[in-house]
Amino acid sequence: PxxxxxxxxxxxxxxxxxxxxxxxxxxxxxxxxxxxxxxxGVPPSHEPAIQFRVVVATAAGTFVPAAGLAEGDTVRAGQVIGAISTRQGPVDVTAHDAGVLTEWLAHHDDPVAPGQPLARIGGHL
Structure with missing residues (x-):
């Protein structure tokens, strides 16, 4: 070939x-x-920059965003941004990186599966 x-x-x-x-x-x-x-060949002129991070579901259930948290709000690393209601009880969803909540990818009462994207966090603080 x-x-x-x-x-x-x-x-x-x-x-x-x-x-x-x-x-x-x-x-x-x-x-x-x-x-x-x-x-x-030419080496790259810059290192690639991460534009955003995605928070994913760790369990199956129903997603509930944290009360009062909206797109455009700043979140801290480790901050609880929502929960997944499961048969065994709620499972916290935490932001692993600080940044701005740029988009909810799942909304209140949406059914979610493990690994499903829930939110996009942009930038770094």
Whole structure:
């Protein structure tokens, strides 16, 4: 497959400036690819920044947001932002990071499953 794709590129760019092409068919081709990257690659100019975090349900049940907590409010790391009503009783939902509650992804009395996103917290404080 790699040879076929390389052939397509060479045919398409015939007469134009031909880019340097390396095909990866076997692990033995990796050193040539690394050399190509070393010659032409550019390290990233910045580290990626986390734009938001998602708080997820830890249990199945019915979600109840904390009273008085609304989108746009600031939350602290460890703050209880709601609860999940289960047959065994309520399970607190806590923010693991500080930031701004940018969006509720689950609303009052929504049924939730473990791992389901409940809220989005943006920025860092």
């Amino acid at each position: 790699a040879g076929t794709l390389a052939g397509l590129v060479k045919r398409e760019l015939k007469g134009a400036h031909q880019p340097e092409i390396v095909t990866l068919n076997t692990p033995d081709d990796l050193p040539a690819a690394r050399e190509l990257i070393a010659r032409h």
